[in-house]
Structures are given as structure tokens and as C-alpha cells.
Amino acid sequence: MTESQLADDANPLLAGLAGPRTPDPCALVIFGASGDLSRRKLLPALYALARNGLLPDAFAVLGVGRTEMTDAGFQAHMRGAIEQHGRFAFDEDVWRELAAGMRYVAAGLDDESAGGPVTDALKALERERGTAGNRVFYLAVPPAAMEDVVAAIGTWRPAGGWRRLIVEKPLGHDLASARQLNAFVLERFFESEVFRIDHYLGKETVQNLAVLRFANGIFEPVWNRQFIDHVQITAAESIGIGSRGAFYEHTGATRDIFQNHLLQLLALTAMEPAADFTADAVRNEKVKVFKSLDRPGLEQLVRGQYGPGFVEGGEVRGYREEEEVASESVTETYFAAKLYVDNWRWAGTPFYVRCGKRLARQETTIAIQFKRAPHLPFALDSDDDARPNVLLIHIQPDEGVSMTLNAKVPGYGVTIRGVNMDFAYGGAFRTDLPEAYERLILDALLGDAILFTRADEVEEQWALVDAIRAHWQADPDGLAGYVAGSWGPSNADALIHGDNRSWRRH
């Protein structure tokens, strides 16, 4: 029986009124509400959802932080954040409705009694707003505070309502700590209640990757080792580490970007079609990719650190001169690897991945490079004139997809040039793509976990990173320098040139 038939039988008036789903009444409790993430991302995202009518009528936000603030002070602070970071013009009516359900409690939650004021405020707010005991807890606190907060809220079981927990990265710093964190959380919450954020998965183009692959009949038949020469995944930033030196010193590019974002992009590129587009089916397929990833040898890995240079015309200092960075630091700000997915579809097809700071430009892309045409029946000066086709998926900026094709240059002879076919997201659809956090918060409120990572995915990702880092321990001198504003260290070029291939330059 279809959904509409069910609606027809129960209440025929509901037929055809599916529309966007709105979440059940609920209260969102943000731990770390006085922090940067709340200000820059969470509140602007909530405001956008409110403006688009996607929040339930009965909705409340309880901010928790250690900083003392009144409700009015918190509201004023958040209003400023929305005005500064929101993507829509500020509308008083939308704000008034959202702010009416917004409260703040100052609490540290480092011992169990500290939770009392939070639960008291939450219960009062729930009664006032009619949120039916449904609670979403958002952990926007530093990793060191995570367990304290989870321990406290793990015991708050609302009578009747459901509860969900949204967890931010970093989800551990190696396999052992990730396992420990998962175990700690899963002693108190069911896996189905936990929503681990990798904000890349909230991006429109990343979701479009599945649509591109599985809703177009022309790609899937050639999406394999027979037709694809190799895949390049790049997450390049031109910015440095800013004021996050202390954090970055203990993290590095491998843990910060490769472990989560790059590996997720790789999994979405390489995975088999799921039987259906449900959270567990998709996540099962991603886990299979992680399990098939060959453990790379040291010769398949490159790590680097930026020195001084020029970025976008401005002179910038090297990593070791950044604030709160050790003068002898060996933290990698660049990471590249050649990886293989050992399965029937991909055996022998390299996936070159790279990420880093202070690179030539900001771009996140997945480039699928197809094999060359097997034979060219034209008299050309060089076979290089006919370049391989590349399907390029732009994740950010300039979200879209482009395909390079070979075309004849108009004229009397046969000259071949590569031309680009571009599908720019903003060009085809509305120019304002929703922010990743809007989609992710909405999905968590709806209880849809498809865009969130599961405990076993996170652990598989860390297992690979641990294997990589173990090589480095045995190779302490392997950190290469690179000039800020370049495309990374020269041995990254050597990694791919050795296979008669080269990195995409732009």
C-alpha cells in the first residue's frame, strides 16, 4: 500500500498534502551556546529553517554555556549572530517567533549536581512551549568537555518523548579514543539516537553525487576500473591556521580533513548502489568501502608543512612562525596519498587524495578521469591532443559538475581541443544553496540519520589514519616543506608522476 493510499484511508483530506516534512514538537538544547560554532553556524541555520517554515510550531531552544548571561542577553547575542552570519535579510516576525522560545542557562556540567539548573529550565520551557518531552541535545563543546556533558544528560530520560544527541567533530583523535568515545556515548544513548556530524555530508553537491551516480543511467555502467583511469580528490584551502595554532598542533591535516571529509567523499565516490536510500543501507555501503581500503605503504604517502610564501598577493608566514605553534613543529599541514579500494569494481584503480592549508587556491573537488579513447583514427600531431575525459564534481566553491570532452576545432584540418561542459548549481537552480548546517539540523530534528556518520564508519576511518601515522612514527624525517601558495611539496608530484599521471592544477 502506498503512502498516499494510507493517507486516503485514514484521512482523505491529507492526500496530496505531503509537502516538506516538519519535525515533531521538540526542544533543542545547545551545549556550548556561548561559543563560536553556535554563533556562526547553528543559530543562523535555525533562523533559516524558521524563515522557511521548517521548524515545528512548538519549538524551543535552550542555550547552555559557562558564561553568565540572561535570557535577554543570550537572545541579543544570537540576534547579532544571525544579522552578521545569516544568509537571509533579517525579518523581525521570524525572529520574534524563534526568540520567544529561546532561553539560556549558565552551567559547566562538570559534576552531576551542576545539571540541576539545566533540567529545571528545560522542564519549564517544555511546559511553556508544549514540546511534548522531545529533546535534541547538541554538543557544541570542546572535546575535553564532551564526556562530562554526555554523562550528565545520559541520565535525563524524558517521560514519553524521544531524545537525540548531535555530536560534532572531532570524534576522537585516534582509533582507541574514538572507540572509547563511542562506547561512552553508546552506554547512554542508542546508536539510532546519535547523530555524528560531518558537515561535508550536508553540502548540496555531496548529496548530488549520489543523484548523479544513481539517477543517471549513463554513469554507472562506466563507473569502474574498466573505464576509469583514476580518481583525484582534493580539499585545498588557501587560508592558514589563523588563531587555532594550539588546536592544529595536535591535529594536523590528516586528522582534521582526511580522516573525516576526504574519506567520506571517497566512500561516496566508490560505494556500491545501496538497495534503498535509507540511513543504514547507505552507511553499510560506505563501511564496505572503508573495509576494502588497502592499508597504504609509506611510499604511497606524502606529508608536508608550509613555509613562508605568497597567497592571493599577500605575503604570509610559515607554519612554524604561526602563533601557538612550536618552532620545531612536525605537524603536517598537507597530506596526500595514493589509495586503492580492493574490490571487484575498483581493483587497480588509484584514488589520489590530497588536502592542505595555504595551498594555491581554495577548492574541494572530485575528479573522475576516464581512460583515453583506445584508438584515434585521426592524423594528429600528438596523441596528447586528445585528452582523457574528466568528470569534475565541484564541492566548493562554485558548486557544480563539469565534463571535459574532446571537440574538433572548426577549420579545414582535424585539430582536437578539450572543451568544458558546465553545470553550475547556481546557474540551474536558485542561487542560494542551503547551508550544510540547515540540512543537518533539520534531518536530526526529523530523526533521519542518512547524512550522519555511524560509530563503525568513524572507527574504520580512524583505523586507516592510525595505520598511516604508524608509518610516520617510523619515518620521523619524512615531513617535506612547501612554499605557501603552491600546490604542496614536490614529493606529492613525484607520488603521482611515478604513475605517468599528474595532479589537476585548476
Added chain:
Amino acid sequence: MAASLTELHTVAEVRSELSRLRDDTGREGQPVGRTSLLTLVAWVPPQWQEAAGSTLEGLAHEQPSRAILLMPRAEIAAERSHADAPPWSAQVTLRAIDGAAGCVAAEVVTIDLARAAGAASIVLPLVRSDLPVFLRWRGPLPEDAEPFGALLGVADRLIIDSREWAGPGAGYAALRAAFGEVAVSDISWRRLEPWRRAVAEQGRPAGPSVRMAVDGPALEARLLAAWLGSRLRAHVTLEHREDEHVTRVAVDDEPIRQPRRTHRSSSALLSGELNQLNRDPIYEEAACALSSVTI
């Protein structure tokens, strides 16, 4: 914005003017992007021209597309009645819209028609290949077949706004005939959606006949009542008070909770319809049941 300077009289002229403007317009010498979703054909009698202009203006930012505006003009017909006068003339404008993702083009071909017959033969070679064609028909549907029937033959979806109709008379006969041929959207039906949801959420009324009270535009009130009747297979008696928008609804004297304020511009409403590709059987049933509502 770039516009053609001369009047164009053949499809070939229109096409070459479009490509010339596209080459000229663009950001930093780059030609504008050509990603395209649809062709919108709008039938715009003189009294709707101002409204159509402002809707189109807003639409450019939401749905980059090719719009073909057909403007039947009584005075042109008189001027050009002599045999060798061209039956139509066109102007092309191309607006480059700068967005985060680069520059895209919204193309508008405005066609002054000296006579209505044959309009579809101008439209057909100008629609974008392999993309859906939406026909926005301004004002009441005509009783005579031309050019409505032929334009409907080009379209995948007909979009009307029954708020533009004087009454439920003949237009609905043409509309019911269209149901068999193409998918149909009524913008008034979309405006009613929050109210339909609110009525549905109140639960289904009991009994074989229902009383409904609506303050709002006459046809919208009727459509709401017809929807209720067709869904419930019940007879509906409507009590109606004229208002600019639907402001109050009651079912069997039970007031319906006012839905959240949803003011959507005419461009946003039209843009919403341009995202719909399937038939809407619930609407079709409601439109067919209009005459069974007792007022």
C-alpha cells in the same frame, strides 16, 4: 541587461539575436552559462501585461529559463490588416544574472501578435529541446480552440490562476478538457495549500453533508469547498464572504486554526509551479467538483 534593437520577424532572426546577445553579455568576457531547466510560454492579453512583467522580473532570480511572452494586441491587428504586413514581431532581451556560481542568462522573447492563430507555430521552434514547457495562461481560458488548443499541444503543464477569472463558467469546461492532455496547476490552489492542510489537520468531519464558511476570493472559496466535498465524497454547502485573501475558514461551524502567515510573491508562486511536473489528481477532482458545491 541586453536587448535587441530592431524588431525581429522570423524565428531565424530571433535565434541569431539570442546567440549574439549571449556572446555579448557575460562577466569578465566570459560568455554566460547556458544551464537551463525549462521554457515558459506565457499568454498575456493587454490587461495582464504589467502583472506579467513584474512576475517575470522576480522569476529570473529563481528559475533561469527561456520565457516566450505572447502578447495578442487588438490595435496591432487593425494596423497590420493589409496582406503583406508581418503577422508578428519579436524583441529579445537577455538578462545576465550574477550569482555565486557565475553568470547565467534569463532570456525573454516578447512576441507581439497581430493575430492569435498560428502562435504555436512560432513557439514550437523556439522552445528548448528536451526540457519541459510550461504554458502560463493569463486571464480566463477561451472558449474557442485557437490558439489555446495548439499551445496546449506544445506544453507539458498548463498553469492558470483562477483568481484571474470572473466566474466558474466556461473556463472550467476548457480546463476539464485540458486535464486529459497535460498536467495542470492553478496558482489559487497553491495559495489554498496552508488552509487545506489546516482543515485536514482538524480531522475529517462526520456525516454525509458538510457546511463550510470561507471569507476570501469567490473562486478560491468554491475550490476549497469542492476539494472538501470531493475528498470526503460528501455534499458541501458553502457560505461565502468576499475578501482579498482567504482570512477565515470554518467547517461545520468549527473555526479552522489560521495557518502561519505565508505571503509568497507571485514570482515565488509561479516558480513553485515550475518545479511540479506531475499531474495533481486531487486538484483535478476538486476542479471537476466545483459545480456540485451549493452556495
